[in-house]
Amino acid sequence: MKKKLIKTAVLFISIVTFIALFAMVFGSANLVIAISTVFAILIYLSKNMTANPIKNLIRLVAFNVVMGIVAYISSINIFLAIPIDFLTLFMIASALSYTISSPMSTPFSLQYVFLISFPVSLEEMPLRLAALAASAVCIMFVQLVVNKDSVKKQSKIIIPEICSGLENKISNVKNNLNDELVDCKIKAYISRLKQVIYESRKDNYYFNNESEIKFNVLIALENINDLLSRLKKDSEADAFLDEAVALINSFKRSVKDCDVNQTNHLDPLFDAFFQKYNLDNTKDLVMMKLVYQLQCLSDYLNKMKKSDQINKKEITKNEQRTNNFKSTKKFKVKLSIDPLSRSYAFRLAFAISVFAFIVNYFNLQHGNWILFTISSLTYPFYEISRQRTGKRIFGTIIGGIIVIILFSFLQLRDAGIIVMVITLFLTIFFMDNYTYSMIFSTITAISSFVLVENSTNLSLDRIIYVIIGGACAVLLSKLVLPYQESDAEKDLKKMYDEIIVGFFNDIGSAQNYTDDFKHKIMNFMLFTGMIEDKLSALIKVSNAEMITSFIGVRHALILNIYNEYRWLLANKNCIKDYKNICQDISKNDKYRNTENDEQLIGEIISQYSLKNKVVVWESIEIIRSMNQLDLFKRASGN
Structure with missing residues (x-):
């Protein structure tokens, strides 16, 4: 307070x-x-x-x-x-x-x-x-x-908060406690930093070196958060989590201190962890993914060290506007x-x-308040206009009554300036409470005219004009080109699926692995995050389960596709083999049936090594999700 x-x-x-x-x-x-x-x-x-x-x-x-x-x-x-x-x-x-x-x-x-x-x-x-x-x-x-420098400033605050949330989540996982509140808090911080990175783009498209690194750190942390919820609870997992939380804590301190060059002592800690839990020895696929994401954090920590020696504002490509730019626009x-x-x-x-x-x-004297009310109460959705109108009218009536009491019954006309100052302060203080802010802003507005007008009539005028303006805003929202929350939900879902299909089509093409394509993929990832935020804002009791399920499945899918992209970016010589594996997975029904997972895991562990295990399993999960969502047949070449 x-x-x-x-x-x-x-x-x-x-x-x-x-x-x-x-x-x-x-x-x-x-x-x-x-x-x-x-x-x-x-x-x-x-x-x-x-x-x-x-x-x-x-x-x-x-x-x-x-x-x-x-x-x-x-x-x-x-x-x-x-x-x-x-x-x-x-x-x-x-x-x-x-x-x-x-x-x-x-x-x-x-x-x-x-x-x-x-x-x-x-x-x-x-x-x-x-x-x-x-x-x-x-x-x-x-x-x-x-x-x-908002990315630098906010990253220093938000990334440590996400890491602290992950530490709390690990503790809850180990103790079989509900981690829903912690999970919501982590996702809120992730969403907030994504918005900061999105707004920092040059020409609404390009990312500088610092934004790119912080974005990939954020995606790695987002992956870790999702994977923790899927980790099987056993003694091996407990020991793994104890050491993982130490790494996350060290990473948090390095970001919080904002001096990554002084964190060389962390390298042995990371090396010892990866030697113990290398991807050849680890049998649990979720644990493999966690190890991989922690390796990513270690890599990004080293990149942050190197970025101090170069221009962080430098755009990592030629800024020529390409087809990739147009597709994201x-x-x-x-x-x-x-x-x-x-x-x-x-x-x-x-x-x-x-x-x-x-x-x-x-x-009409003071009739402009009708215009002010319409301007402030006309919202994209009918539902929002209706809710805000009721609160505004209620706040205006209460504020008007208070003004009448102050200046008509108590005869405090000489205290008009004092009342204005106090109520303006309270308007700002209660800015996050629409009803209270309307009560105090009404008193502030009316008080400004009290010295020269009849306060009772002026208050009644304002109440009447606000009611007229509010009724107009609601009726227009309801009757003229109505657009309701259900319409937005439908459009957002369609848009999300279009991005996924486009993302999937692009990911296996060798010619796409350029710096410009990197910007396109990062933009798409931020777009999906914004869509998820907007869909979450539309959640009600009646549609909560449906929207939550829609977001959950697609969020996991888009993370897997982006992880595949990052792996291919580091292993461009494997793109052809990757496409062959994906084709084999998509055509072989055994990969689509979860009942075969135990056998598949055994095959993957025996046939593949190191990071290839992760990318192969993620390919299976991508194909399964694309089929489950009926999106695979919409992707080109299938």
């Missing part, structure tokens, strides 16, 4: 200071731009824009300035404003709807609503455009301060789910353009 209070206080002081300075420089007429800038800064902290800072800054400045010019043209004529507002908001919302749960377009669509709600004269336009340009500069400045666009983006954009643009006309035509 103390830490949260301090964090809230720092954020509160920063926001108030920024808004005050912005208003001093650009005038009170552009105060709304300061507010939308704060909103954009907070929302976009989750999106790293520092990989291409100059390019992104130019885009932001141009985007904001053009938005200001268009908003001014819209303010000239209320009838002309209808098509202008519609087209502008449609383009903003459809172009920037990168995520399902919280569209990245929200701060900019809200900014446009601010601009058309508080227009300026032609004489004031230069200052407004300067304010919009300054807004873009502020967004980029905070990006550089917070998100610069297709899925990047799809991650916004085209039907969802279009339906969301149409509903938002239609509602704002129509109600902006009504507010201006009838000159």
Whole structure:
């Protein structure tokens, strides 16, 4: 609680200071731009824009300035404003709807609503455009301060947390304890670091050396987490886990200390472990895979040592845009789910353009709150709009009642500034609780007008307009181009299977083992992680088992395919033999029947050596999963 209070206080002081300075420089007429800038800064902290800072800054400045010019043209004529507002908001919302749960377009669509709600004269336009340009500069400045070298900063925090989670999971496995909570925590950290790596790509595609190494470390840890749940419990496994946890702990400390060059003493520890549990002596296939992944961690530790001597920012290939780039871009666009983006954009643009006309035509005092409500409550899914509307209306009513009590019954009109400051602080403090934040933000907004308006009427106005705006958002989500969570679930599942089939088709082709193809595979792995996160967000009691099963099977499959790729990348001379083995496995029914596993394991152990054991068994698991999911026949050449 103390830490949260301090964090809230720092954020509160920063926001108030920024808004005050912005208003001093650009005038009170552009105060709304300061507010939308704060909103954009907070929302976009989750999106790293520092990989291409100059390019992104130019885009932001141009985007904001053009938005200001268009908003001014819209303010000239209320009838002309209808098509202008519609087209502008449609383009903003459809172009920037990168995520399902919280569209990245929200701060900019809200900014446009601010601009058309508080227009300026032609004489004031230069200052407004300067304010919009300054807004873009502020967004980029905070990006550089917070998100610069984000992979390095976050890896130092997150990877040790994942390792600690694995240590706890090993303890639970040994003691036959439920590890569901630990497992969820590990997966959450893995998902978080994947998002950081995804956002750090240059040109939304390329990975530098450091990102590549940290990504492969993350995949190795993810494999270890999955394999621990499958390890058979016996005395040999207990002894193995005791030594494995020591390696994981050592690896954790090396990453946490962020000085891998001082960890040479770890090499003998790793060597002794691999000598004892080498893949020739180990009979358990799950244990073999664990040994292999721990070897990968050791290799990546050595790569991290070497990376200190080279430029970590260096892109590991020629940055020419290739067919691989285009194929991944297709899925990047799809991650916004085209039907969802279009339906969301149409509903938002239609509602704002129509109600902006009504507010201006009838000159409704404070009617702009209808627009603010529609902008904040129009979500991609009908279900989210419905839930948020209820909470917003409830919060607004409670906040309105509190304002009436404070300023009408208690006659605290002179305390308006104090009330505003306190409630703004509480709004920030309860930012993660929508209902509470709406109560306090309502009091803050209304208090700003208390000194010059009748507080009771103003509160009632706000409540009425919020109800109108909320009802409009829900009805449009329900009736106009409706897109529900079930539609998103269907589209996401289809997309996941398309990536798997494409991944499988590419993996056995020798011509694909280039640096550029490496970037493509890493992008695909991150895409599947994002799809899993989005599907998990759609889980309800009615579909929990189905979605969990869908993710589980495909997650294991995609990890196996990526492990095959990494093995082939290190053994390119074995690609032809690998394809022959895969063809043999796919055509021989004995490999598909789990009843033959004991015999198959014996054959693999006797016929293959070292890492080949792992890759052969993973080939069997891949073919089984592809057949189980009815995907194998969709892969080319089969």
